[in-house]
Amino acid sequence: MTGDFATLTIGVLALQGAFAEHVAALRRLGAEAREVRRPAELEGLDGLIIPGGESTAIGKLLVDFDLLEPLRRLVAGGLPIYGTCAGTILLARDIGGLDQPLLGTMDLQVERNAFGRQLQSFETDLQIHSLGDEPFRAIFIRAPAIRAVGAGVEPLARLDDGTIVAARQGSLLVSCFHPELSGDDRFHRYFLEAVRTAHDEHAKGEPTAVIA
């Protein structure tokens, strides 16, 4: 079952960072994409992408735009979220004690800017079994690394040295790299399939998430 995502409305948090490329990828796959800057724009979403950028800036803007608490409630209600790069940091429960606003809902221990000065940006081919046999070109930009995961978290991709760089916990998905920049839509498709599964489960009787 692939291809038909026209019934799904996906928000892309558009406060700062690489949001336009996510909107384009979602539209290429046939989903409805909506930029989100205000709480009202969270209404009726089936899923949300938190883009890369600067996690401190995005976190501060989430507070300033009154989005942090409504988003926490939506995640608690089961809204599927895909965080890329800075989005991974915002979703993680533990970023080593740094003081910045986070959603903090995924059982991840994440290190910001984990690849040092020499290697702030790099590209590599990753074998990601959930996406099929073809390697995935992964673009890392001042990226975080996932240093540890809780029992409910499934690592999806690792670097050669074993560092986890993509993971899934139920309908929460993260990647430390930027699939929206590589022109390969398989990661977005994988997210949309998770959203559709969650959507179909809701349609079977659970009430839709509502912002209080």
Ligand code: GLN
């Ligand atoms: N270095 C950024 C941070 O710590 C993340 C970089 C990115 O999203 N590409 O928030």
